[in-house]
Amino acid sequence: MKKSMIIVLSLAMLLLAFTHAFGAPVIPPASEANINWQQFAGTTLNVMLCRHPWQETIEPYFPEFEQLTGMKIVTTILPEAEYLTKVPADLTAGTFAFDVFMTQYYDAPKYDQERWTEPLAKFILDPNLTDLNWYDWNDFYLPAQKMLTIGGTAGDRIAITAEVQSLIYRKDMLAEAGVTVPDTFDDLLVTTEKINGALKDRYGVVIRGNTELWWPLYGIMKSYGGDYFTADYKPVINSPEAIAAVKMYTALQKFAPPGITNFNWEQVVTSTASGLTSMYLDSSGLFTTLFLRGLEPEKGGIAPFPQGPGGRIPHAHMWSISIAAASKQKAASWLFIEWATSKEIQYKQALANNLPPRKSVLDSPEIIVKNPEFVFATSKGLFDGVLSRPHLKFFDLMDPFARGVQEVLMDQKDVETALNEVQKTWEEMLK
Numbered sequence: 001m002k003k004s005m006i007i008v009l010s011l012a013m014l015l016l017a018f019t020h021a022f023g024a025p026v027i028p029p030a031s032e033a034n035i036n037w038q039q040f041a042g043t044t045l046n047v048m049l050c051r052h053p054w055q056e057t058i059e060p061y062f063p064e065f066e067q068l069t070g071m072k073i074v075t076t077i078l079p080e081a082e083y084l085t086k087v088p089a090d091l092t093a094g095t096f097a098f099d100v101f102m103t104q105y106y107d108a109p110k111y112d113q114e115r116w117t118e119p120l121a122k123f124i125l126d127p128n129l130t131d132l133n134w135y136d137w138n139d140f141y142l143p144a145q146k147m148l149t150i151g152g153t154a155g156d157r158i159a160i161t162a163e164v165q166s167l168i169y170r171k172d173m174l175a176e177a178g179v180t181v182p183d184t185f186d187d188l189l190v191t192t193e194k195i196n197g198a199l200k201d202r203y204g205v206v207i208r209g210n211t212e213l214w215w216p217l218y219g220i221m222k223s224y225g226g227d228y229f230t231a232d233y234k235p236v237i238n239s240p241e242a243i244a245a246v247k248m249y250t251a252l253q254k255f256a257p258p259g260i261t262n263f264n265w266e267q268v269v270t271s272t273a274s275g276l277t278s279m280y281l282d283s284s285g286l287f288t289t290l291f292l293r294g295l296e297p298e299k300g301g302i303a304p305f306p307q308g309p310g311g312r313i314p315h316a317h318m319w320s321i322s323i324a325a326a327s328k329q330k331a332a333s334w335l336f337i338e339w340a341t342s343k344e345i346q347y348k349q350a351l352a353n354n355l356p357p358r359k360s361v362l363d364s365p366e367i368i369v370k371n372p373e374f375v376f377a378t379s380k381g382l383f384d385g386v387l388s389r390p391h392l393k394f395f396d397l398m399d400p401f402a403r404g405v406q407e408v409l410m411d412q413k414d415v416e417t418a419l420n421e422v423q424k425t426w427e428e429m430l431k
Helices: 003-022 053-069 080-093 108-114 141-147 172-177 185-198 214-223 240-253 265-273 284-292 330-340 341-349 364-370 371-383 394-409 415-429
Strands: 046-048 070-080 098-105 165-169 279-283 301-305 320-323
Touching: 046 053, 046 080, 046 172, 046 330, 053 070, 053 284, 053 330, 053 341, 070 080, 070 185, 080 341, 098 330, 108 141, 165 172, 165 265, 165 364, 165 371, 185 240, 185 279, 214 240, 214 279, 214 394, 240 320, 240 394, 240 415, 265 284, 279 284, 284 301, 284 371, 301 371, 341 364, 364 371, 394 415
Parallel strands: 046 070, 046 098
Antiparallel strands: 098 320, 165 279, 165 301
């Protein structure tokens, strides 16, 4: 355990002892909010969620919301790849039939332009719907507050997660292979090779290799001094730094299981929980999923993202939640969002190792002491990390990039050729 994390844990234990002796700061329950939670009793809310640790840790509390409000929640859950395709397709076709749904910021400008989501300010500022003192907007970390208007001016989303790319690993498998947690990408490459040599029919590392590979690759890219685009969205994917980053990514994937181009985050986590793989570079939010997939908590570990030639710059991410502009239950939908993003519910999710974007929760001694490695890795990552730049065509741009990198993974092209082709494609798409 690193010295800085030991200090954090020691302070948390002192605070925990103090609060137990003199009374802990209270996470205010919904019953203390000065609003009528029952004002829409009898309403049915159709909620669409992406399969995700946030979804898995909040669903058990839906009966509490139904009892609190007298409303009924009907939930639809889709895997991430299907979700990210179906939601914009249905919104475009005018067939989207949900009141509340999870959103991402990457293509937020498209949602703002099309007015697919409802501005939230009128609900937040309505005293009949929101107790501002209880809700405490300033308790959200500043990046989470900025998520409200990241797509433009609509103010259509509330952050629900605080995720940052981390190194997640099996303590037992690293111990069996006789290796320690790597701190740099060079160390990581050496460590994965050693694990593959020491553990028969098991693998040192796994990183997403399907069409979602752009997400974990961005942290590697930034840590090698590269980027996908400049601040004014000029492609720079074939720079020397970007080429070096993709070469490291593909070198690591040589030590991953067969069929890596089919691995999304669910396969990455499941293969590690089952003992097929020992480490993965992905969202800190996926640390909790190891345990939901059956791994004993004492076998799971999490560390800050490795350092590269350009620094230690993990990819940060925050899922958000929005109200569909076509919903006929907008005010009732806001009560659901207000409840789901409250201190009380996000504290309960944090107890299940799904960390939220609220300062009061991450500063809670109970949360720190429960899993100091997790809180330390996430807090450090949020300090060091970077968000992708949202764009109207974000996911359209990621498609040819993912295909190009997959061609490298399948030994159909070298890195330079693939990225030069992506560069040309992006230049055409952004004319």
